[in-house]
Amino acid sequence: MGAGLSLVPVLDYFSRREFLAAGLQPGTVTIPYPDGGAGATCVLHYWAPPGEPTLPPLLLVHGFGPRATWQWRCQVGPLSRHFHIIVPDLLGFGGSECPADAPPPSEATQAAALAALLDALPGVAGRRVAVAGTSYGGFVAYWLARAAGPDRVGPVVIASSNLLKTAADDRAFVKRAGEPWSSVDEVLLPAEPAALRKLMEMASYRPPPAVMTPDFLLRDFIQKLFTDNREKLIHLLKGITVGTDKFQVTPLAQEVLIIWGDHDQLFPVEKAYEVQRALNGTASLEIIKKTGHAPQLEDPARFNKIMRDFLLAAQKPGPSVNGSSQ
Numbered sequence: 001m002g003a004g005l006s007l008v009p010v011l012d013y014f015s016r017r018e019f020l021a022a023g024l025q026p027g028t029v030t031i032p033y034p035d036g037g038a039g040a041t042c043v044l045h046y047w048a049p050p051g052e053p054t055l056p057p058l059l060l061v062h063g064f065g066p067r068a069t070w071q072w073r074c075q076v077g078p079l080s081r082h083f084h085i086i087v088p089d090l091l092g093f094g095g096s097e098c099p100a101d102a103p104p105p106s107e108a109t110q111a112a113a114l115a116a117l118l119d120a121l122p123g124v125a126g127r128r129v130a131v132a133g134t135s136y137g138g139f140v141a142y143w144l145a146r147a148a149g150p151d152r153v154g155p156v157v158i159a160s161s162n163l164l165k166t167a168a169d170d171r172a173f174v175k176r177a178g179e180p181w182s183s184v185d186e187v188l189l190p191a192e193p194a195a196l197r198k199l200m201e202m203a204s205y206r207p208p209p210a211v212m213t214p215d216f217l218l219r220d221f222i223q224k225l226f227t228d229n230r231e232k233l234i235h236l237l238k239g240i241t242v243g244t245d246k247f248q249v250t251p252l253a254q255e256v257l258i259i260w261g262d263h264d265q266l267f268p269v270e271k272a273y274e275v276q277r278a279l280n281g282t283a284s285l286e287i288i289k290k291t292g293h294a295p296q297l298e299d300p301a302r303f304n305k306i307m308r309d310f311l312l313a314a315q316k317p318g319p320s321v322n323g324s325s326q
Helices: 008-021 107-120 136-148 167-177 184-188 193-203 215-225 227-237 270-278 300-314
Strands: 025-032 041-048 057-061 084-088 129-134 153-159 256-261 284-288
Touching (some): 008 215, 025 107, 041 107, 057 107, 107 136, 129 136, 129 300, 136 153, 167 184, 167 193, 184 193, 184 227, 215 227, 256 270, 256 300, 270 284, 284 300
Parallel strands (some): 057 084, 129 153, 153 256, 256 284
Antiparallel strands (some): 025 041, 041 084
């Protein structure tokens, strides 16, 4: 009887409703593909309020996981009272598409595409934009801030994002996962209910009990979120350069806030302190108790207050890209 039940469209509906209630509308832009040859283009899907900003722009960058609308659904409403929220789908995710024959996009490629998106949106070109990224989105947010500089990108929020991830971290991840898992991909790209349960257990402070997540329900999530897109997701994983010579962490010129859940088993909380030290110890650091890898969902009230207070304090008039004041 339960085999026909699917919660994915239900979650999609409620997440989209949160975005619409916050005044955001979906849109797409076609831009030159950063890693392509002459004439190569890509499509970026995004959510943003219509028209030119009347509030400071804030770019929210999703992680390597569920849809962007799911990951930021608890933020768009409260934060839209203070900021002009822009939520893109990164290249290869959701409604954003790379050229079919393109190599997997790196964090630098993703950041260049986001910069082009900002330049294409009404009234956003030439304005400083605050950026917040969670997990993989934190890699992209960091790269965007460094590449674009403080005249283009203002305060930066790095949430649950181990910018210093190495092969040793991956080995430690597999050890924490325990038997029978032998690779990170087996857990991050689950192909069976047991793997998805393990992922939820490692990502959450209070994962849902097994009685609320029967196998048929998890299989549906796996089918719609992972199996249908498996080749694309594996392709995207190959583009990650964190932990290689192509991704060297240096301090940013912008003000930076690091947010982390104290029970994160994907990127353990000690990594937050390492990232802070790599940024010369100048970044602010907030640890949210009783949360895992997605504190923005497990304790949204606390997360939103921390981020809002930081961004409002850090938002200072400054020169725009074209030299005029904001």
